[in-house]
Every structure is written in C-alpha cells, then in structure tokens.
Amino acid sequence: MTSLSRELVFLILQFLEEEKFKESVHKLEKESGFFFNMKYFEEKVQAGEWEEVEKYLAGFTKVDDNRYSMKIFFEIRKQKYLEALDRQDKAKAVEILVGDLKVFSTFNEELYKEITQLLTLTNFRENEQLSKYGDTKTARGIMLLELKKLIEANPLFRDKLIFPTLKSSRLRTLINQSLNWQHQLCKNPRPNPDIKTLFIDHSCSPSNGPLAPTPVNLPVAAVAKPAAYTTSLGMGAHGPFPPAAATANANALAGWMANASVSSSVQAAVVTASTIPVPQNQVSILKRPRTPSTTPGMVEYQSADHEQLMKRLRPAPSVEEVSYPSARQASWSLDDLPRTVAMSLHQGSSVTSMDFHPSHQTLLLVGSNNGEISLWELGLRERLVSKPFKIWDISACSLPFQAAMVKDTPISVRRVTWSHDGSFVGVAFTKHLIHIYAYNGSNELAQRMEIDAHIGAVNDLAFAHPNKQLCIVTCGDDKLIKVWDLTGRRLFNFEGHEAPVYSICPHHKENIQFIFSTAIDGKIKAWLYDNMGSRVDYDAPGHWCTTMLYSADGTRLFSCGTSKDGESFLVEWNESEGAIKRTYNGFRKKSAGVVQFDTTQNRFLAAGEDGQIKFWDMDNINLLTTIDAEGGLQGLPHLRFNKDGNLLAVSTADNGFKILANAGGLRSLRTSETPAFEALRTPIESAANKNGVDPTGRSVEKPRTVEDVMDRTKSWQLSEIVDPVHCRLVTMPDNTDTSSKVVRLLYTNSGAGLLALGSNGVQKLWKWSRNDQNPSGKATASVVPTHWQPNSGLLMTNDVSGVNLEEAVPCIALSKNDSYVMSACGGKISLFNMMTFKVMTTFMPPPPASTYLAFHPQDNNIIAIGMEDSTIHIYNVRVDEVKTKLKGHQKRISGLAFSTNLGILVSSGADAHLCVWSIDSWEKRKAVPIQLPAGKAPVGETRVQFHSDQLRLLVAHETQLAIYDASKMERIRQWVPQDVLPAPISYAAYSCNSQLIYATFCDGNTGVFDADSLKLRCRIAPSTYFTPATLNGSQAVYPFVVAAHPLEPNQFALGLTDGSVKVIEPNESEGKWGTSPPMDNGLMNGRTASSTTSNHTPDQGTQR
Secondary structure (H helix, E strand, C coil): CCHHHHHHHHHHHHHHHHHHCHHHHHHHHHHCCCCHHHHHHHHHHHCCEEEEEEEEHHHCCCCCCCCCHHHHHHHHHHHHHHHHHHHHCCCHHHHHHHHHHHHHHHHHHHHHHHHHHHHHCCHHHHHHHHHCCCCHHHHHHHHHHHHHHHHHHHHHHHHCCCCCCEEEEEEEHHHHHHHHHHHHHHCCCCCCCCCCCCCCCCCCCCCCCCCCCCCCCCCCCCCCCCCCCCCCCCCCCCCCCCCCCCCCCCHHHHHHHHHHHHHCCCCCECCCCCCEECCHHHHCCCCCCCCCCCCCCCCCCCCCHHHHHHHHHHCCCCHHCCCCCCCCCCCCCCCHCEEEEEEEEEECCCCEEEEEECCCCCCEEEECCCEEEEEEECCCCCCEEEEECCCCHHHHHHHHHHHHHHHHCCCEEEEEEEECCCCCCEEECCCCEEEEEECCCCEEEEEEEEEEEECCEEEEEECCCCCCCCCEEECCCCECCCCEEEECCCCEEECCCCCCCCEEEEEECCCEEEEEEEEECEEEEEEEECCCCCEEEEEEECCCEEEEECCCCCEEEEEEEECCCCCCCEEECCCCCEEEEEEECCCCCCCCCCEEEEEEEEEEEEEEEEEEEEEEEEEEEEEEEEEEECCCCCCCCEEEEECCCCCCEEEECCCCCEEEEHHHHHHHHHHCCHHHHCCCCCHHHHHHHHCCCCCCCCCCCCCCCHHHHHHHHHCCEEEEECCCCHEEEEEECCCCCCCEEEEEEEEEECCCCCEEEEEECCCEEEECCCCCCCCCCCCCCCCCEEEEEEEECCCEEEECCCCCCCCCCCCCCEECCCCEEECCCCCCCEEEEEECCCCEEEECCCCCEEEEEEEEECEEEEEEECCCCCEEEECCCCEEEEEEEECCCCCCCEEEECCCCEEEEEEECCCCEEEEEEEECCEEEEEECCCCCCCCCEEEEEEECCCCCCCCCEECCCCEEEEECCCCCEEEECCCCCCCCCCCCEEEEEECCCCEEEEEECCCCCEEEECCCEEEEEEEEECCCCCHHHHHCCCCCCCCEEEECCCCCCCCEEEEEECCCCEECCCCCCCCCCCCCCCCCHHHHHHCCCCCCCCCCCCCCCCC
C-alpha cells in the first residue's frame, strides 16, 4: 500500500472515531494492521474478553512470528488457563491446555509439562512460582504491564503504536478543500452553491452572469475530539521463554525487495525474500531507480492548476516520520561515550583498518598501509603479533597477480576483521589477495588460508554463517561479490554491480541470511545465498562510496558515505519500506575523502571528519558532541568501538592510533598502569610506549634475546593469595554436614544460584536476591546468599537405597532454563523440579550405575549418560528409551562434552582415553589416549570441557592439564604439576569467557591459569578458605570440585571435602586474578625460565 493510501486509512480511522463508529474503528485498525490501539487492547484484557484480545492481536502478529509475539500469546493464554483453574473449572482448563497452550510445547516442553501439572493441584498457588498470584483483577493488571513491554519491544509493532498528529476532522477539511477547488473551476460559480452529493464532481448550473465564488463548507458534526492515541516506552520484558534479542521480522528484507525500483541492470527473474515474484511487465514499466525519500510519494501533475492543488493538499507527516518506541533504556549521559584518551600507540605505518576481538575486548587487530597486520594487547600496551605482508604461495596465485608483483606494486591492508567467535582473522589487501589466520589465544596467528580472490583490490571482507556454516564474504574492483568456505572453495559468485564493489554487510533476519553490498556508483544491492541475482537496486545518498552497518542488536540499519563532491551522508534506513528513515546533521560541506563510521551500545553513532570524532544519539538527527582526542588524528580518521562500547580506537596522523575510553573502559585497561606490568619493560621502552613512540622505529618489534626474556621473567612475580583478606570470599550458609563432602557443583545458568551435590546424594541450592547491596541479583562474594528451599521443606535427595556411597560416582546436569536438575549418586537417575524440589521421574536404575550426565545442546529431551560399565547411553527422556549405546572405553565414563560447531561428542574415561563421536550418526570417529608421564598407568578420572569457541578442548587429569584441537584431537599444550603446585589435580574448569582455567589440587591449593598459554597467573593457598584448626586436623582437606560463574569470568566456587562451599572473587581494587606471565615470543620452545608450562607442542603446519 502506498504512503498516501496508508494516510487515508488514518484519516478514515479518525473520522470513524469522531462519528462514534466504535466497532468499525477497531475492525479497520485490525484489518489494515497500521495502528495498534493500546487503549482498546487494555480494555479488552482487563475485561477478560480473551477471544477478542486474540482476534485483535491477529491483525498484527501471529504466535510464531518471533519470540516477542510468542511471549505475548503465551502470557494471555496462561492467564486464561489460570483463571479457569481458579474457578475450579477443570474441564475448561484442560480445553485451554490442549487447544491453546499445546503450541508452546514445541518450544519449551519442560514448561508445558509444569503447566500441565498444575491440574493436579487443589490450588495452583501451591506451585512456588505462582504462590504470590492474587485475585483475577490484580493478575490481569500485572500481566498487562508485561504485555505492554513486550508489544513495545516487538519489531512487528514498530511505527504502529503512535497515531499521527492530525487536526480534528481532517478528512472533512480535505473534502471541503476539494469542493472549494471544484467550485473555483466552475464556469458559472454561484455564491451559495447547493452541494447535494460527494459521489460526483461539483458543478454549478448556468446562470445569467458570472458571480464571485463563495467558499464551500460542509457542516462539521459537533462531536468531541477523540481521545489521544498514546503509548509509553517499553523497557524490555522477562518471561518463561529465554529473552530474545530485538530481532526485526523476516519480512524486513522483503520490504526492501518488494519496494525497490528495478533498473535495467536487474535480471528479469527477480524474486523477493517472501517468494512473491515481480511480474515481467512491472519490471519493464519502471524506467529508472529512484533514490528513496522520507517524504510521501505523490503523483507528478503537469499543469499549474494541479501544482497549486498539490500545495493546498499537502498531507500531514506520514506515520513513518513518527519516532517508534524503543526497548532500550532511555537514560544516558555523555559520560557513556569513550572520550578520554587512555593511550597513544605507534603502528609504524598509516592505519587503514582496525577491529576489536569480540570477547577479549582489549585485544585490537590493526591493519596498515604497508601491508602489515598487528595484534595489540591494550592492557599491556604491547604488540603481541606482527605480520608484515608476504605472499604465502606465489605459484598458487593467478598470472595477473604474479605479473603485478613483478612490478613491485605496493600492497596495503584494506580490511581486517575477526570472526564472530574470535577464532579467525580475515585480511583483505589492495591487490587480489585475502589471508585467513587461525587464532587460538596463544598470542600467535597461524596461517590458515590464502586466496587469490579478486582481480584488482579486495575492497571488503566479512565473516558470515549461512546454513550455520562459517564462510568468508569478499568484494572487489572486479565488480563481484564472492562467498568462500574455510577450505578456500568458492560457494557463490554474485554478479550484477556495474562498478567496483566498495563494501559488504552480511546479516540475517529471523531465518533469512542475506548480504547488502554497495558499489562506487552508489548502487545498493541485496543478495540471498542462491544464484537468483540481486534482490534490491537502490541508490545510496551521495551516489559514491557508502558503508552499511547494523546496530549491535541487529534491529537498526545505518549507512555512511561521501559523494564525489565531498558531501557526506549518515542515515538510518527504514527496512520495512526500503526508504531513508532519518538523515543526521553535522557534517561540513566538503570532505577530501570517504568518511568512516561505527555504531555502539544500540545507542550511539560515531564518524571521523576534520581530524575530529563526531557523535550522534541514534534517535536524534542533531550532532551530540564532537571531540578532537587531544589532536593529531587523521583528517578522516578510521575508528572502531569494542563490543561493550567502552573503548574506541582512532587512527592518528603520525602512523599510530589512540585509544579513547569511558570510566568502564579505563577500568578494563587498569592493568596498563600496574607496577607488575611496568616491570616487564625496560625503562626506555616504558617511557617510549607511554608517549606513543615505537622504540624500534620500525613496524616490526625488536627481536628479543634469551637474556631479555630471562630478565622479564625474573621481574614478573606470581600472584599468591594466602589470607581471606587478600580476596573476597563468602561461605554458603546452612551447610554444616562435615560427613558429606561436596562432590559436584554447578552455578545456575542465570548466574543467581549455586547448586551443590553432596556425597550423601543430597542437593542444596543457594540463591542471591536482588537488593541495594546486590542490584544485579547475581551470585557475588560480597553478599551472603540464602539457603533456598520450597515452602514444603522438601530436600532434593537422590535414591541411594542399596548404594555403597564410598564407591558411588555422583553426577549432575542442569537444564538450560534452570527449571530441572538431573542427578544420581550410584542409584537411579532422578529428575527434580527446581521450584518444588519434587522428583518428576526416575529412570536408568543400576546396574550399571550412571557416572556422568550431559544434556544434548540442541534437544533437552536427549541426554548422554556415561555408565559405570564404560558405555554411553543416548537416552530420550520423552519416550523413556535408550536410542543407542556407544562403546569405546575400557573403564567408567568420567566426562562428556558436546560441540555443535564440530558436530561431535567427546567422551573421557577412567581409562585415560578420549573418544570422539558424531552427534548425527553416533559413530565413533576417533579414540586417543592422553599422554601420561612415563611409568604412569592409564587410570584416573579424566574430565573434558570445550572452550567457548567449541574448537579447543580442556582435558584435566590428576597428572596434567592439556588443551587439544578437537577437530584433529591433537594436543596443543600441556601443563604438569610442578613448583608451587606439585600435588595431583582434583578438578579443573574454564572461566565463562574461556580466558582462564581454574584448577584445584589435592594439597588444598587452587591455581588460576592463563587458558591460552597454560601459564600460572595466581595461586590461592588453602589458608585462604580453611581455618588453621581444619588444616591442622587429622583429616586431609582440599577443594574437590570447582565451578566457574556463567557471567563473571573472575568468580568461581569451590566444593570442599569438609562439606563447605565457598564463592571467591578478587578484591575490587585488583579486579582480576594476578597478571599474565611474560610472553617469551617463541624462545625456549614455549617454556619460561620458571617452567610455568611444559611439554609444549608447537602449532601444526599451515593449511593452504
């Protein structure tokens, strides 16, 4: 529907409201889907008219449109169900359960089961979660607040919650204006025309002479002005379903495609994302593409009379101009912007591209004009890696490229970027090539792939995940866009641009994966991963070089570009219309190049111009503020935010870059100011780096000698915690049973609770509350939590009848939504409801007993169960059936870990072996023994855990910590107990960001290791968490198990053999556990002088 037709609907809505046609108003609102009347919706919800509520909603969304819509319908149907139960109308409740709520079981089977169980209760308030449910009116009011938040956050309701501002009786006014115009065109206008119908044009009957025209006015009914259509801003919502990012509906791209004007260059077979073909005759009708405009499109009349009429009939602003509600927090200040210069660093050549690591947010990748790429650790102010440009295999390159290289053509970096998980680095060069490096966190970039990708420059490079497969997308001077897999095989070749392609922007909406591309003729095109050609052909503002970026949450699309005349444009696009939503002010008239920009925090935009950084609030077209970063920036500086938006890297004119920070960013960089790190540098180097000077005077770091490394190693000191005052520590209350040691320990996935399984089979749960002391409500060592139990006083106790607890191997696993916990202690496996502590079911009675449990990552109904007899059972809870048994170990299973990236399950056993299984076919792919010290028998608990990249694998055995490349099951690195930590290892786990490894030892110590290098950062002595009396007792005490907080990387919990549980964090003044040991830059074969690593295996050969 055209913009004018849309506005006509609003005028009709206003007319119907003024004339009191109430039912017609709401029917038109629903059928047009243009305006969601929140007031009417509230009335129907408060009245409990559920059928009308859902009918009205159906005009705007369906249950399965997105997660917001799903939550809206779920909340309504749940309330209807609870009201039926409250009336004791079980028959109606069953009808609602089967007819209305069943659809949600596909998405959350466990929740549906719990709702079903409410039927068995006399009063559903016996359920812990519903204990505070009041009367019906109050419950509806609470639900309504939640629904409003969900609706306001739902992208499908964007631009539909605010009625446009109109003068009263606007439709009558327009009709009067039309009649006046018709009357003026009468050949014989009468002074008091007799208007009897609107069905035909007005014309005065002939008279004896001309008379002056008199304005025509229809009588306006004396009706009250309709109530204002208003809405309030939503702040997000929480419900039983996992929170979803604010993802726009999948039709957004279809809107671009359906509304795009098609130029002659577009292929005839145009297909939109919604699979609606554009007929050939429509393609031929459209003569030329038009630049999208924010003003409503109108018919271009040729006569002066019509032009005058257009001025008189100028419509009110379209609804697209109204700011839509935003789910983000509205309060912010300029202090949120990173504006303080934290450091200046020297690259050695003009910086051309930068990108922060997605999770290690002080790790910056820099590309420069001389073809070099560097990896900087900003916390250390150190360049960790430097890779000057070189061709890896000239024989594999094309003949044109080889010819160009003979001429000694200089090559620069055009683009550097990280993959989404930080495992790979992509580099695009100004001649033909791209380089792909693998990064495993060991301060080294391993050559992975070199591709002669384009003829001429490769202008942009990005990583994408079509069909859940990691791919590389490139574009170049040859007018092509290409998609490659990680083996270097070309998957797609997109043709259609008529000029060199300047930039690409891969993205996805719901399940639609697509790529936006821009060329230097200003054309914007969109491509799906198929061979059907471009779906969009638009002109970018400026008609020259333009870059497109999405906001961090993927819901808002921006572009920034410069025309050949130097005029710059920063705009936000309305994806549903394929038109410009707003254009930001603040650029000067002429720029001598292309302006670069970036977005951050779903809130701010930044662009570099005139040696300055300019900031905008996304919702305001006017410039927010401008800074010069203490001067020295490039005229058109390159800039890049880190993921949290608290650091901003900006290129400088002296071949370097500056790091700007806000308060949070300065805290993340505090290690750069600590004496421990300053001691790693020579006095000259420290002073030079502080002043942004490279002491080597070159782009490559000065090679260090063995003596240099020895000096640095000697100056570095291991951090040691020997007293509780040196850290933050809290002991879990009500846990005084010293006869039962803590054998398994888990944080809840929300991070607000801690679950411990004792050797007696009893589980205990502690929860942290949200209050003034703990505003986040998450687990913290600064606040004592509550030992939580349901009102019934039930304990979560496993079936241990007939079990020898001394020999039992306990196991535990928690569902993703924290609703259920599954555990066993030598007996049957019990499934507990985490709200009521009731046993929902038991299964798999021994023999054999279960020894390890793991939920399938993609299906909560599938559980991998390691058994005492060395088999692994793949069990389906829903049908109570073992689907298959895996056999490959010789002794009991002691660890299981899934990787969806690799499509494998890795198992470890007490036989010190690792097995790899396909999760598609459950066939065994590989079996490898762990490498034990000489003379050590292949026995002992072996545990496995995947790194967050799901590629590297932590293997913990009493004799070692080891890191494996799980794709090949080859060991990368190993550490064995030594020096200050000589005792056997009892347990080990990655921190939530996989940057640290927490390991506990049988002599009572805990070690904190750098996860990439396996170097010890900090030792926490047993005197920190045991009293002197306990340490001096006859019983040996030590941490038996460790668990890492799911959100706070520096927080962990210990389960101790005396039955106690401790949560430990570094002091706030420190912020982290020790400091990284000095890097040895490959000297001494991966060992430092203090032997903090051993048996180091170098990276494997380069893959071409």
